[in-house]
Amino acid sequence: MYDIGIIGGGPAGATLARLVCSGRRVLLISNGRQKCCGGILAPEAQKLLAQLDLALPKSVLADPQPFAVTIIDAQSNLIKHYPRQYINVNRNKFDQWLLSLLPASIDFRQNAIYHKAELSNNAENITQDNYIDIHFSENGKHQTAKVKWLVGADGGASSVRNHFFKTSAKLKKYIAFQDWFDDNNVKIEPPTNMQYINFHNNYVGIFDEKITDFYCWTIPKDGQLLIGGAIPITNNARNNFEKLKSYLDSIGLKTNQIKKKELALITRPMSTSAINLGKNQILLAGEAAGLISPTSAEGVSFALASATALANAFNSNKNVLLEYKKNTKNIIANIKLKYLKSPAMFNPHIRKFIMKSGLTALKK
Numbered sequence: 001m002y003d004i005g006i007i008g009g010g011p012a013g014a015t016l017a018r019l020v021c022s023g024r025r026v027l028l029i030s031n032g033r034q035k036c037c038g039g040i041l042a043p044e045a046q047k048l049l050a051q052l053d054l055a056l057p058k059s060v061l062a063d064p065q066p067f068a069v070t071i072i073d074a075q076s077n078l079i080k081h082y083p084r085q086y087i088n089v090n091r092n093k094f095d096q097w098l099l100s101l102l103p104a105s106i107d108f109r110q111n112a113i114y115h116k117a118e119l120s121n122n123a124e125n126i127t128q129d130n131y132i133d134i135h136f137s138e139n140g141k142h143q144t145a146k147v148k149w150l151v152g153a154d155g156g157a158s159s160v161r162n163h164f165f166k167t168s169a170k171l172k173k174y175i176a177f178q179d180w181f182d183d184n185n186v187k188i189e190p191p192t193n194m195q196y197i198n199f200h201n202n203y204v205g206i207f208d209e210k211i212t213d214f215y216c217w218t219i220p221k222d223g224q225l226l227i228g229g230a231i232p233i234t235n236n237a238r239n240n241f242e243k244l245k246s247y248l249d250s251i252g253l254k255t256n257q258i259k260k261k262e263l264a265l266i267t268r269p270m271s272t273s274a275i276n277l278g279k280n281q282i283l284l285a286g287e288a289a290g291l292i293s294p295t296s297a298e299g300v301s302f303a304l305a306s307a308t309a310l311a312n313a314f315n316s317n318k319n320v321l322l323e324y325k326k327n328t329k330n331i332i333a334n335i336k337l338k339y340l341k342s343p344a345m346f347n348p349h350i351r352k353f354i355m356k357s358g359l360t361a362l363k364k
């Protein structure tokens with residue numbers, strides 16, 4: 001019997017487990033899979049790490065550290081560089097580091113897969129008084145655990161959210177493709193009419209409505225280059241991603257021999273109604289709750305912020321859901337603000353105007 005069962009050992013789950021464990025029995029279930037991610041820590045994520053009194057260890061940092069984001073508008077062929085203090089990390093090592101901070105009192109199942117949960121005693125509705133039976137597998141064996149609270153911190157494709165709640169149509173889903181290339185299979189040879197873009201140093205964002213209504217990126221990392229894109233889910237999604245690579249080739253980024261191919265579901269809240277913090281004893285945090293930037297897909301800061309908000313709600317010893325809602329007001333307002341500002345990035349005419357005028361609204 002546990003007080004809290006947390007599904008997912010990403011930034012949200014690991015942070016919540018660490019902050020909420022004092023005096024409580026906490027079960028953390030993680031499948032231990034490596035997260036497909038760009039591994040860019042935005043200033044908001046850095047600020048939260050500082051507030052949590054966490055200093056990033058050197059072993060987590062990736063090379064190089066980009067000081068600028070380069071924005072390419074494929075329709076107008078405009079290219080702009082904006083200074084921005086990002087931190088480039090190895091995402092797997094970052095997650096492992098957060099998990100290494102967990103106190104021994106937490107029952108951490110690192111290679112376990114959550115399957116389903118049901119209310120104890122066949123109760124039909126979630127109420128304050130039910131316990132929840134979690135079903136999971138570990139080393140091929142079926143296990144169950146009884147918890148008072150269940151937290152889905154299991155990312156964009158959250159099984160907890162899917163089991164217990166109807167996902168809002170306003171939570172738009174994309175497939176994120178990410179191909180990795182060794183640097184020696186990357187050449188930068190722009191045609192004479194194109195500016196040289198230093199893909200080996202810069203974090204590059206690419207906007208091309210023919211490929212996606214969201215955006216694409218390239219990120220240099222430890223002697224490799226990642227080419228990624230968040231593409232609407234259609235039968236043509238992979239073809240559209242290939243179009244991105246052809247476009248990049250046409251402006252001088254020549255790549256061959258893919259080292260690793262990754263894909264993941266990524267969500268994008270198109271309204272604050274897409275955000276679901278849960279109900280009664282079943283709560284959602286991080287991307288499982290729909291907390292992710294609708295403009296840049298930056299999600300680590302929202303995972304850290306919502307986990308902290310939920311831990312504070314538990315630790316207040318008041319009504320957890322009410323406190324969690326109060327504590328996430330600013331986080332949700334931030335998502336709303338980003339959404340309101342999104343035409344500056346995603347409307348081709350406004351974006352072109354901003355890029356030509358040199359305004360800074362395109363900083364993510």
Ligand SMILES: Cc1cc2nc3c(=O)[nH]c(=O)nc-3n(C[C@H](O)[C@H](O)[C@H](O)COP(=O)(O)OP(=O)(O)OC[C@H]3O[C@@H](n4cnc5c(N)ncnc54)[C@H](O)[C@@H]3O)c2cc1C
Nearest residue numbers: 008010011012031037038039040114155286287299300303
């Ligand atoms: C391609 C891509 C690039 C991105 N780039 C960036 C970036 O550069 N910077 C940034 O800030 N954000 C980025 N994001 C978004 C960011 O990765 C997420 O928003 C963030 O990781 C959310 O954290 P989380 O803890 O809520 O969920 P996650 O990090 O997704 O963690 C969920 C955890 O739950 C585990 N899990 C899921 N289902 C189960 C199950 N059934 N049983 C057990 N465990 C389970 C998963 O393996 C995972 O470890 C990117 C996302 C994608 C897809």
